[in-house]
Structures are given as C-alpha cells and as structure tokens.
Amino acid sequence: MSIYEKARAASITLASALRTQKDAALLAMASALESSAAAIIEANAADVEVARKSGTPESTVDRLLLTQARIGGMAQGLRDIAGLPDPVGEVVRGGTLANGLQVRQIRVPFGVVGIIYEARPNVTADAAGLTLKSGNAVLLRGSGSAARSNAAIVAALRSALAATGLPADAVQLVDSSTRDSVKELMRARGQVDVLIPRGGASLIRTVVEESSVPVIETGVGNCHIYVDESADLDMALRILLNAKVQRPSVCNAAESLLVHAAVADEFLPAAMKALADNGVTVNTNEEDFGTEFLSLEISLKIVDSLDDAIAHIRRYGSGHSEAIITSSVRAAARFTDAIDAAAVLVNASTRFVDGGELGFGAEIGISTQKLHARGPMGLPELTSTKYVITGDGHIRA
Structure with missing residues (x-):
C-alpha cells in the first residue's frame, strides 16, 4: 500500500x-x-x-x-x-x-x-x-x-x-x-x-x-508594534522587547516599530538603547518596511498620526498580527476596526498570537487567508462539516 x-x-x-x-x-x-x-x-x-x-x-x-x-x-x-x-x-x-x-x-x-x-x-x-x-x-x-x-x-x-x-x-x-x-x-x-x-x-x-x-x-509575519501618542511608554518598551527579542525567529515576533511623533523624542532614546543592548539592529530604510527579518532586526518609522500608522500597516503588513500600545479607548477601537489582520492586539505582545498561548493546546499554523480559517488554527479548524437531515417519510412537494 x-x-x-x-x-x-x-x-x-x-x-x-x-x-x-x-x-x-x-x-x-x-x-x-x-x-x-x-x-x-x-x-x-x-x-x-x-x-x-x-x-x-x-x-x-x-x-x-x-x-x-x-x-x-x-x-x-x-x-x-x-x-x-x-x-x-x-x-x-x-x-x-x-x-x-x-x-x-x-x-x-x-x-x-x-x-x-x-x-x-x-x-x-x-x-x-x-x-x-x-x-x-x-x-x-x-x-x-x-x-x-x-x-x-x-x-x-x-x-x-x-x-x-x-x-x-x-x-x-x-x-x-x-x-x-x-x-x-x-x-x-x-x-x-x-x-x-x-x-x-x-x-x-x-x-x-x-x-x-x-x-x-x-502566512508570513511582518508584525507591527505601534506606540500611540497616549501610550504608557514603560509598558510600550516592555511589550516591544518581548515581541522582538524573546524569540525573534518566529512568525509572531515583531518586525516593525511605528512611533507617534508626539512621543518619539521621549520614547525612542530608551527604546533604541534597549534594543541595542539586546543585539537588535534598527533599520529605517523604506525597502525594509515590508521585511520579515526573523532575526534581531526591526524596521522603524515615526508617524504623524494614528491614521498614518494604519495606512503604513495596510501598505506593508502581511495580515498576520498587529499591535497598538495606547491608553485611549477611542484609538484602540479605531485601530482594531481599521486593521485587516488575522489578529489585532491592544497593549499586548504579538507573541501571544499562538495556539498554545490562546488555550488551543497547540496550533497547526496561523492562517492569514479569509476562507475556512483565519488566525491560529486549533482543533475546530481541522474539521469540516456535514449536514444530517432526519425525517419521517418526508417527501418534497
């Protein structure tokens, strides 16, 4: 056989x-x-x-x-x-x-x-x-x-x-x-x-x-961390490091950092030092914005507004996992509504987009398509369905 x-x-x-x-x-x-x-x-x-x-x-x-x-x-x-x-x-x-x-x-x-x-x-x-x-x-x-x-x-x-x-x-x-x-x-x-x-x-x-x-x-994971103007910057730094450094070779690791211009002067010095201390190379060239590095590299862009961040992600994102760090309920809602991805996170690391972390036991993969399954695929996503129709001598008129 x-x-x-x-x-x-x-x-x-x-x-x-x-x-x-x-x-x-x-x-x-x-x-x-x-x-x-x-x-x-x-x-x-x-x-x-x-x-x-x-x-x-x-x-x-x-x-x-x-x-x-x-x-x-x-x-x-x-x-x-x-x-x-x-x-x-x-x-x-x-x-x-x-x-x-x-x-x-x-x-x-x-x-x-x-x-x-x-x-x-x-x-x-x-x-x-x-x-x-x-x-x-x-x-x-x-x-x-x-x-x-x-x-x-x-x-x-x-x-x-x-x-x-x-x-x-x-x-x-x-x-x-x-x-x-x-x-x-x-x-x-x-x-x-x-x-x-x-x-x-x-x-x-x-x-x-x-x-x-x-x-x-x-799908591949060009995952973004967007630091909003209302973000808790200590929280943002913790999340950024976890998303980039904890295990950089996996698809839910952060590959791109977007920072609102209003907090860039305050946030970036500490962020750049922390990334450098962890061996991370920061790239600011446009040709890097769409790259899934799978290594200790990350792209960086300063944006003027939430809508600019959303537009950037729509252009360069891979539809995998995107995160916003913000204390604004309105900004979080706008981001989650506007971002077209398998997973959208608010104030949490992209590393959580994983079947084991989400209680699925494990995952067969993370689907970035829109038919049958999307996101981390657990047990239900490994099934199809059939209809069982039971009658009592029914015939169609």
Whole structure:
C-alpha cells in the first residue's frame, strides 16, 4: 500500500474513534516523546551540526534546535490537546423545520491532512497531536535539514499509537530526501484532502500556486508594534522587547516599530538603547518596511498620526498580527476596526498570537487567508462539516 492508501485507511478508523481512545493515545504519545528524549536529542544534534557546517543562519538553527525543555514542551502540548473538547460530532447549528425535518450541521474530520513545513521539528509533534484529536490522519513532509529529528519523533509517536490500539499509520513521515515527494504530495488530489504549508514566503507561495490539493494558507509575519501618542511608554518598551527579542525567529515576533511623533523624542532614546543592548539592529530604510527579518532586526518609522500608522500597516503588513500600545479607548477601537489582520492586539505582545498561548493546546499554523480559517488554527479548524437531515417519510412537494 502507498502512504496515501495507508493514511486513508487510518483516517476511516480515526473518524469514528471515541474521545477516550484518542486522548489515551495522546497521553501515550507525550510519554513516548519524553522516554525517547535522548534519542531525539541525539538525532537533532546531528541535524544541527550539518546545518551549522553549511552556514545556516542562527535564526534558522534556533528553529531547528531541540532541547530537553523543548521536548518537554512538545509533550505538554500533547497533554494539553488531550484535555481539550473533541470537536468531532459537535453540532454547529441545527433545529426542526416547520415541516418536521430535523436538521443538524455537525463537525467531521477532513480525512487526510498533509503538512509541508521547514526546519521546525516541534511542528511534527504538534501536527500529529492536533490531527489525531480532530480525527484526521496526517502526512508530515518536513525539511531535509530536520530529517533525523523528525524521524526520531515520528518513531516515538507511532509506537505509542500502536500500543494504544489506534493505527500507527495515522502519523506518517513523507520522505524528505528529494523534492519529488513535495510535488507528489501537492498533486495528490483525491488522496489528500487538504494541505497546510508552514514556513517562509517562498515555501508558502510554491504550495499555494502549484498544489492541486486544496490549501489552507499560513502566512508570513511582518508584525507591527505601534506606540500611540497616549501610550504608557514603560509598558510600550516592555511589550516591544518581548515581541522582538524573546524569540525573534518566529512568525509572531515583531518586525516593525511605528512611533507617534508626539512621543518619539521621549520614547525612542530608551527604546533604541534597549534594543541595542539586546543585539537588535534598527533599520529605517523604506525597502525594509515590508521585511520579515526573523532575526534581531526591526524596521522603524515615526508617524504623524494614528491614521498614518494604519495606512503604513495596510501598505506593508502581511495580515498576520498587529499591535497598538495606547491608553485611549477611542484609538484602540479605531485601530482594531481599521486593521485587516488575522489578529489585532491592544497593549499586548504579538507573541501571544499562538495556539498554545490562546488555550488551543497547540496550533497547526496561523492562517492569514479569509476562507475556512483565519488566525491560529486549533482543533475546530481541522474539521469540516456535514449536514444530517432526519425525517419521517418526508417527501418534497
């Protein structure tokens, strides 16, 4: 059997699996990650060594790197998913029509989900957990740079699935040694129900443009922090540093800073020093305004008004996450109404735009499109719906 046939067979079993079965498997998967931590870290060290020798930027190496703490976080993510409600079978809407027909729209799994992602081995565990809980089989096509790490993780997850009586083929790793496997996955319409790309702009664009399988587009993150004229400047500095420095290599890190001219003289000296102390390079050239740096760089522009800030974000933003720091209720309302993004934050770091932080257990990605799902995608976003219509001999006149 091909990987697609195995995945389809596994998806049929998972579609009717009880929540207790899925949760038991998730807990076993979490324990398997922890008990296999030494083997996973050893495999990851080999990937990291190759990446560094080939001159891979440290921001990318950071995404690739696994530590005991990060594996513990992956395991906890699986346990958190086990504690969440099962979306499968949830009644989205329903009722009884005037003619007596009972109509229910219920959540159902997609079936087979393909994930194409870059050097983020933690995605392997997150994706496996979310797809399992939502009743889907998953085909994981990570990057070749994380091949050893992903193989070790998937081996642990599959052993846990088999031990709990669910099909191990619910989680399969697609060969990453050749680009042909990506092309095949993108053309597997009818065998794969949906593809979700996670990575840089080039990867996402390629999948969106070349796939014949339906795609849920996750987007790059040119995220802005706008410091309004009424902002608490101490708060603004704390938020800016957290959003830029805490983990600069991820899509919800701040990449652009906008400062109202009325507070620029007071705010910028302290902000520039704090950024410099943390190794951040500040860019003020227009060609940098649309850049997702994914490193210790940020663009800066002083704006004359809230509306100028909104116009700047509309021009250069990627529709991911945008934040305003303000003490004005009116300014906050104007900003949240006018900004067209998957997430808009008021007086909070863009780093909160994350499935785990928002209580989803983990996320399959952050969608910046407007169809099906938008923002951090948790369990409900990994389902479709179907209508169940029950009658008593009803016929249409």
